[in-house]
Amino acid sequence: MKKIIALLFISIAIAACSDSNFNNRNPYIPNYSFTVEINTNLPLYSDLQYTGNGKLITLNGAGANGIIVFNAGSGNFRAYDASCPNQYPSSCSRLEVEGINAVCPCDDVAYSLFTGLADADVEYPMKPYRVEVNGNVIRVYN
Template sequence: MKKRFLFFLLLFSVLSCSKDEFYNPNPYLPNYVVDVRIPLSLPLYSNLQYPGNVAVVQGYGINGIIVINTGTGFLAYERTCPNHEIRNCSALNLNGIEATCSCDEYVYNLYLGIANNAPYALKQYRVIDYGSYLQIGNF
């Protein structure tokens, strides 16, 4: 009886563990390693200290990373349209809290990461807020 109890306890603990990582089922966007630190004191990113503001981090991911301060935290997305293969027109264009794909005219809400009738949402990255800087990545 004691062995059965230990067996079920061990089985339950193994099955209840979950991976703490993002899963990207999108067939169009490859999973490049992203791990970047954004100092909020730099003029390029200082507007992120205020809710509703957006910044682009160039040089990471496919076409860069879009970061938005939602007022309750930060969200970061790949700046590449997730609903078709990567092309010259795949980089999203920002307009306030929206990002538009010039290939297919999908308009993504950056608070939600989705566009109406689009099969895939924006590819999201994890954001850790350390106060003076943000750590962004798919770690």
Template sequence: MINPNFFFRTKLLLCFLAFSVVLQSCSSDDNRINNPNVNPISFSVNLNTNLPEYSQLQFPGNSVYVSGVGIRGIFVINTGAGIRAWEATDPNHVPNSCSTMTLNGTEATCPCEENTYTLFTGQDTAQELPYTLIEYRVAENGNLINVSY
């Protein structure tokens, strides 16, 4: 006969393992923490999609540049599956006079080395660079989009 404590211990071990996996998979800040080139600063900004400068965010595939927040501004995109926001400085070198990227539709390009990133995933289009774009937190409430770090 199997000891009843065996089932209890097995269930407890499985729950612990599942909880550990969930905790490890929830770490979305690794890219920001481990990037030696860019140190994001705290900010919070509200974007009202009823205003003309942000109204295009109501439609999938559209993006905007917002200056004056983050390190060099932020790019915000409606991916069709939600809103995402990214730092506008190239994550693959230290911020300098040419590291502010330019927005070209759904891509951002750094004029220093011509590094190009997609705003849908934050990855460089060649998928060769060590760091992806630094993503910021986004909360949507009706026509308001809050972006923060």
């Protein structure tokens, strides 16, 4: 009887888990492993100290086509791959930061840097990366 009750609880726990249908696998953007540390005290990255500012960073090995780091306020930072998420790699497939959006020059689709979601009906959002903040250093990694 105890085994049946334990099995019932395990079954309920598994059934209660939801699938958010979020798929971070994007056929257009390779899944590279990298770590980048950005010191916001340096003049090149000092804009990231202020809410609503984003920066395209093209350090060697950072993302597939660079990364975009965005200050979402209250010490929260977002980081995304700088490749257009719905385009094959090409000469126009690097996102451009325009205020609080990143715009793909290939198709003029704008993506919110707060959420990574597009303003149009497209298949993939921006590819997010992990972010850790330690004082004035932002660590972005995959």
